[in-house]
Amino acid sequence: MNDVAVIGAGMTVFQRRLKETGKELSYLATKMALEEAGITKKDIDMVVMGSAPDAFDGIHQKGENLLDGAAGAGKPYVRVFNGGGTGVFAPIAGWWHVASGVADIALVVCEEKMGNCYPHPQTAFRHIWDPILDRPLAPNLVWLFAMEMNRYMTKYNIKKEDIARVAVKNKRNAVGHPCAQLPDEKITIEDVLNSEMMAWPVQRLDISPPSDGASALILCSKDKVRQFTDDPVWVDGVGWNIDSTMWTNRDLCFPRYVANAARMAYKMAGIHNPRKDIDFAEPYDPFDYKELHHMEGLLLCNKGEAPILTREGVTERDGDMPMCPSGGLMGVGNPIAATMGQKVCELYWQLAGKAGKRQIPGDPLVGVGQAWGDIMQMATVAVLRRG
């Protein structure tokens, strides 16, 4: 396999409802990434588009609709998607384009335009369930995640305030992110605990907002990378894993599919002790409890230990193991696939020293990003390393 480096990234502003179409958002993110890498469309060998359910944008097979904005016209182009896992899966697909040797430079673009769907993008999630067993009960995803959150809290005796602390940290971290939808430097745990109850124990401020947005990433083979930089950031390991769709048969307190994906990525990256070898992480945080759940799934701490480490400040930007220094989905926003911007582009910006006000102190060397999707079953993991 060829070694794969990142040479550019881009990200649009994230907002609840943007005027731009999906392809215009794709164009803006792609243009930024091309400019950062110092290349043009003609230098791109292949394009990967990541975009989650068609029902958000409201265009069946939306990959084809988006392609001209993603520099895909006239090129080998493919869309990949696995729900919320897409934001890290699309760069994994880009990685294999380059690692396999079929492309020297691959562009990865992720887009989501949830604002097209009304009255609320949650509406689209009514149709992801098993039509025979689940849909007649009319559940929605917030209810499902509420059950998982309760299971996690009950199993490990976790207080709600220790979960709310994640929302506070990430919304504060998002201050200074130029794309952020919900930065808030004054938010408190009480604000979260006093926010509207959506589905007990999930309250409004436990959830990231739906958003419109796009992000882009440019991957380059080892053979070509010295043309662009003397200090590359490498994609050192990738992993993905999916658990059974029969989610009712799972314990819900530990995401074993995340651990499987993490082990695959760590093995490839030569990481034997993730707690020591990894300097910071971008675990997927569409809900505050998910950051904790995923820290444990990524084997960065023991089961049930993530809330304690968070309370002790270990996961703050200046802590020993920063989590979501970008501000995550909770602070920057959650245009599903486009969260590649926080989960992978952020790793690159941090490792390349380009994260501006969000820069982690101490010159981090290794970061891990992760996404999660489908019906609580899909995990996608990428490890990036500087030098």
Next chain:
Amino acid sequence: MTFLEKQTDPTTPMHWNGDMQADYFYSNGVAGDKFFKHLMKKDTFLASMCPECGVVFIPPRLYCEDCFCGIPDENWVEVKAQGVIRTNTTAMMDAHNEPLEEPVVMALIEIDETDGAMLGRIKTDMLGMDLTGMMVKAKLRPKKEREGTMKDILYFEPY
């Protein structure tokens, strides 16, 4: 006070108002047919047991996803329509993010004598609290009104 994001009017930018209308008849499937035909006549559930690993699936399945073998007819077993709550929520909002008229208590119920769990609504006044470990049994529609869908299970209730 922090910013609480609510609905934002999607009609603010210039737009065209469209839809993606399509309607469906979803097949119950072979295992589903068997489960629901049983449920129309009896007050119990059918489950199916893998001949290789012994896992008992509820709702029953035609195959074991781990051993990847078929489950023969003689491995279908009748179990009580009851179980224990593994986790629950009290929903206050619907899928359109609008308040529900009545809160809905929904739970994941580990069905007795099986290795599986089912999603179900719970009839209870205990709103907004953890019900883990509560023993519940299914309240089914009267037999002559059953249609062979999940709607035949009206709710689960403590016993």
